[in-house]
Amino acid sequence: AGGANSAAARLALRRSLGPAAPLRRYGLLREHGEAAVELAQELIPAPGVLDFLLGWGGDVGLLGHDPGEVAPPEPRVLSPYLSSAPLTRLGRALGSGDLDLAGLWGCPPDGQLDAVQALARSAGAPLRTLTADPEADLRTAAVLGAVLWIPTDDLHGEPRRPTTDAVTAALLRSRVPVCLTGLKPWRPAGLLAARAYAELTVPVPGFTDRRAMWSAALPDLNGTLLEDLAVRYRMSGGELRAVAAVADAGARLAGNGHPEPVAAHVEPAIATVTRGRGGGAVHSITPRRTVADLVLPDVQFRQILEIASAFRAWPRIAESWGFARRSGHGGVKALFTGEPGTGKTMSAEIVTGMLGLELLKVDLAQVVSKWVGETEKNMETAFRQAEESHAVLLFDEADALFGKRGEVKHGTDRYANLEVGYLLQRLEASDGLVILTSNLKDNIDPAFTRRFHFVVHFPRPAAAERRRLWRLAFPEEAPLAPDVDVDALARLDMTGAAIAAAARTAALAAADGGGDTIAMRHVVRGVARQFQREARLLRPAELGPHAHLLDNASQG
Ligand SMILES: Nc1ncnc2c1ncn2[C@@H]1O[C@H](COP(=O)(O)OP(=O)(O)OP(=O)(O)O)[C@@H](O)[C@H]1O
Numbered sequence: 001a002g003g004a005n006s007a008a009a010r011l012a013l014r015r016s017l018g019p020a021a022p023l024r025r026y027g028l029l030r031e032h033g034e035a036a037v038e039l040a041q042e043l044i045p046a047p048g049v050l051d052f053l054l055g056w057g058g059d060v061g062l063l064g065h066d067p068g069e070v071a072p073p074e075p076r077v078l079s080p081y082l083s084s085a086p087l088t089r090l091g092r093a094l095g096s097g098d099l100d101l102a103g104l105w106g107c108p109p110d111g112q113l114d115a116v117q118a119l120a121r122s123a124g125a126p127l128r129t130l131t132a133d134p135e136a137d138l139r140t141a142a143v144l145g146a147v148l149w150i151p152t153d154d155l156h157g158e159p160r161r162p163t164t165d166a167v168t169a170a171l172l173r174s175r176v177p178v179c180l181t182g183l184k185p186w187r188p189a190g191l192l193a194a195r196a197y198a199e200l201t202v203p204v205p206g207f208t209d210r211r212a213m214w215s216a217a218l219p220d221l222n223g224t225l226l227e228d229l230a231v232r233y234r235m236s237g238g239e240l241r242a243v244a245a246v247a248d249a250g251a252r253l254a255g256n257g258h259p260e261p262v263a264a265h266v267e268p269a270i271a272t273v274t275r276g277r278g279g280g281a282v283h284s285i286t287p288r289r290t291v292a293d294l295v296l297p298d299v300q301f302r303q304i305l306e307i308a309s310a311f312r313a314w315p316r317i318a319e320s321w322g323f324a325r326r327s328g329h330g331g332v333k334a335l336f337t338g339e340p341g342t343g344k345t346m347s348a349e350i351v352t353g354m355l356g357l358e359l360l361k362v363d364l365a366q367v368v369s370k371w372v373g374e375t376e377k378n379m380e381t382a383f384r385q386a387e388e389s390h391a392v393l394l395f396d397e398a399d400a401l402f403g404k405r406g407e408v409k410h411g412t413d414r415y416a417n418l419e420v421g422y423l424l425q426r427l428e429a430s431d432g433l434v435i436l437t438s439n440l441k442d443n444i445d446p447a448f449t450r451r452f453h454f455v456v457h458f459p460r461p462a463a464a465e466r467r468r469l470w471r472l473a474f475p476e477e478a479p480l481a482p483d484v485d486v487d488a489l490a491r492l493d494m495t496g497a498a499i500a501a502a503a504r505t506a507a508l509a510a511a512d513g514g515g516d517t518i519a520m521r522h523v524v525r526g527v528a529r530q531f532q533r534e535a536r537l538l539r540p541a542e543l544g545p546h547a548h549l550l551d552n553a554s555q556g
């Protein structure tokens with residue numbers, strides 16, 4: 001620092017080398033050793049800076065980086081929060097000093113940046129965010145006249161983040177304007193008492209906003225597609241823009257110099273950005289079968305189709321017809337009941353496939369814990385995972401969860417009841433598509449069924465359905481011998497699952513016997529095996545003219 005003569009020049013130099021100066025914030029100059037006072041602090045250039053200055057190249061992006069900096073919103077990015085009147089009012093109050101602590105709650109992490117950027121813009125202040133050292137962050141924000149943004153969702157228990165105690169302690173002593181954001185409110189009483197606090201519930205962008213955001217992010221898409229995306233995916237903010245960027249890159253890459261239309265690259269980009277978040281008790285299933293594979297009586301078949309169309313229609317109805325205000329929550333919830341093997345799980349898969357979404361199946365055995373409170377935590381995680389992936393959530397074989405409520409027999413049952421209460425509440429709060437399946441029919445509490453928009457009972461298939469099930473059970477390529485008598489087979493009382501299993505056994509028997517066709521005797525053997533598996537008696541007379549094949553089947 002030699003050469004600075006006047007006091008003013010020395011002061012200016014100190015300011016440009018001080019801890020909040022850009023050179024220090026961006027890490028271009030770093031502290032070397034420890035000094036008792038800032039004035040005695042030795043500073044050295046960061047690795048690569050000299051090389052860069054000498055013209056030897058280097059990555060500018062790696063040279064300088066201010067971990068606390070939050071850029072203002074980009075002009076071409078659409079954020080519904082920029083035009084939100086309550087947010088603007090809150091921002092102005094933060095800017096004028098009427099407030100120095102604001103809470104923005106209810107918005108998932110993905111949209112919090114948009115919300116807080118809008119707030120800072122109305123405050124007329126730059127925005128900074130929390131790094132590892134809250135006190136240093138507050139000092140820097142004070143020097144820069146910035147609003148400090150503290151996302152609170154991951155303050156609790158994230159190892160690399162400062163603890164809530166450290167943050168609260170620092171905030172208690174500071175007067176820097178601060179904005180807290182979180183899905184759930186975080187309101188330490190001492191803090192609210194010490195500061196001038198106000199808060200807002202920041203809604204997740206609705207259908208209309210999402211449609212506009214998709215349109216801004218991917219202007220080449222046509223209106224129908226934009227609407228479809230806004231209906232099916234409740235994503236907004238950073239996630240939506242990530243999809244747009246990945247889709248754009250995909251289109252450029254595939255076009256080999258001449259960008260392809262981006263439309264075909266949107267769904268794969270969504271999969272890239274949002275999927276595969278399963279794990280723990282949640283498993284991802286990719287739907288393979290379609291309605292063409294599903295055999296149900298007309299009434300139930302129509303109900304299955306209706307679930308998909310209700311899910312598509314809801315976001316529009318909710319907003320344009322005002323139903324969202326009435327019910328508070330969106331989403332579609334369906335309960336499938338019926339005997340084992342009647343197609344409940346398969347139907348969940350098919351509905352998901354119709355919507356082009358991912359199916360996340362919850363493993364209840366893993367969710368239900370003997371520890372009080374753990375089950376709810378696990379369920380919450382499952383709901384979150386599905387919401388973050390914009391997936392359909394399936395609680396398969398959920399019987400364990402809902403006997404009659406209120407019937408407390410043993411100590412453990414009490415917990416089971418608590419869990420149902422929680423599940424019902426959480427179900428209502430979810431705005432996705434949630435499907436539960438159960439084998440119980442009469443034993444379900446009406447308090448439970450009331451919460452579902454659709455309750456579909458899957459009957460055992462009648463002869464007409466069984467005939468179609470038998471036809472579908474053999475793939476088109478399967479070499480079926482002419483003697484296979486579907487009408488005779490359809491007279492046997494079997495479920496879809498039993499028919500599918502019998503057909504597989506028949507094919508295996510045919511292949512095993514070295515033949516090149518699947519004959520009636522193989523199918524009868526498959527049926528016999530299936531009856532054995534179910535511990536049911538198959539009387540030869542039930543097979544009519546094919547009774548003699550049963551003797552052969554049971555002999556070998
Ligand atoms: N209604 C149906 N239409 C077409 N195939 C069916 C039907 N029901 C069952 N199947 C066949 O049986 C298989 C098993 O059915 P699925 O797992 O959906 O039954 P489920 O009702 O969920 O039974 P569980 O209560 O035992 O879980 C399906 O993958 C399908 O091959």
Ligand SMILES: [Mg+2]
Pocket residue numbers: 344345346396397437
């Ligand atoms: Mg099932």
